[in-house]
Amino acid sequence: MAKRFPFSDFPSGWYVVGLSEELPPKGVLTRRYFDREIVLYRTESGELRATDPFCPHLGGHLGQARVEGDVLRCGFHGWKFDGAGKCVRAYGQNVPKTGVATWRAVERNQTLLVWFDARGREPTWEVPVIDPTGWTPFRFRKLAFNSHPQETSENSVDFGHFTEVHSFSKAWVVEEAVAEGPLLKATYGITKSFDLPKPLGQLGVDVTFHVQVHGLGYSYVQGEVPSLRIQYRHLILSTPVHDGRVHMRLATSVKKLPNPILTEMAHRxxxxxxxxxxxxxxxxxxxxxxxxxPVLAKGDGPIHKYRKWAKQFYPEAAA
Ligand code: FES
Ligand SMILES: [Fe+2]
Structure with missing residues (x-):
């Protein structure tokens, strides 16, 4: 079957492969992304680690391993591997010089991320740490569908679809999209319409939101609805599963209001x-x-600028 997209399936970047709450201390999880398995585990002291799935000894699956202190113990013959993937114990004193490949992994904003680069290059940037003080914890939902992170993230600059697809009766650009290395940012204003019971018609509220796209997998939106005194944060997190398939995690947090019931209503x-x-x-x-x-017209967003920016995340890009 012909490839759906004219770019490679797995652009470089940080991608969410799980949520913090899914991995307690000593937890081990196998996830399938980038058309391969990744084993995530958390040490007893709470550090997140990620490794390739197969033990270099006789191929035991490390998704069946267990955590002992700060090492991973394969469930097949009990060999142990440290955070660098190095074998630190076999049966006795003689530790074979072997190991398992590890992934760069970080935990940010209640999410577990790994760095993917088809050429094995080290990360040169990070996703932001979002200060949770005064905000509700992020609430998450996961979707799975056929697309690609470049396509889903293009939404952030696709100004023309805001009033067509979304419930925005008006949309305007507050700050044009600007590319800064792996970050693309823009600020928009919209009027969002709510249907009221007849015969009241519709209620429109103005919303301003800042979009930060950190690579193709991690979008962070900060918005405010001044008339309702609501400030919110959204995460829109696309991770490629295999060719043409993505998991998208959505998350929202709101700034706490003096009344917890109102905070909960705003969050919902x-x-x-x-x-x-x-x-x-x-x-x-x-x-x-x-x-x-594409043939573009006045009223379209900076699609070309976005696509030029996105090129940096492909293995074809200069090292
Ligand atoms: S296969 Fe892992 S210890 Fe033997
Ligand atoms: Fe959209």
Whole structure:
């Protein structure tokens, strides 16, 4: 079958492969992303690690290993591996010089991330640490569908679809998209419409939001609804599973209001808002095709600027 997208399946970058809450101390998880398995584990002291799945001894699956202190003990013959993947114990005093390949892994904002680079290059940037003080914990949801992180992240600059696909009756650009290395950012204003019971018609509230796209897998949106005194944060996290398939995790946090009940209402509203908007995008992402040389018109967003920026994440890019 012909490839759906004219770029490689797995652009370089940081990608979310799980949530902090899914991996307690001593926990071991196997995840399938980038068309391969990754074993995640957490040491007793809480450090996140990620390794290739197979033990270099006789191929035991490390997803069946257990954590002992700060090492991983293979469930087949009990050999142990440290954080660098090095074998630190076999049966006795003689430790064979062997090991398992590890992944760069970090835990940020309640998510577990690994660095992917098809050429094995080290990370040159990070995703931001978002200060949770005064904010509710992020609430998450995971979607799985057919697309590619470059396609889903293009949404952030695709100004033309805001009023067509989403429930925005008006949209305007506050700050044009700017590329800064692996970060692309822009600020928009929208009027979001809510249907009120008849005969009241519709209520429109203005929302301003800043979008930060950190590589193709990690988008962070900070928004505010001044008339309702709501400030929110969204994470939109695309991770390639295999050719043409992504998992997208959505998350929302809101700034705490003096009243916890109002905070909860605001959180639910903001999270539902995000889920509804992405559910509107999803069938379009699944069915569309990638147009390499689009004809654009006034009213379109900076699609070309985005695509030029996105090129840096491909293995073809200069090292
Ligand atoms: S296969 Fe892992 S210790 Fe033997
Ligand atoms: Fe969208």
């Amino acid at each position: 509203m903001a999270f539902k808002g995000l889920c509804d908007e992405v559910e509107s995008d999803m069938p379009i992402w699944e069915a569309k095709r990638y147009v390499e040389r």
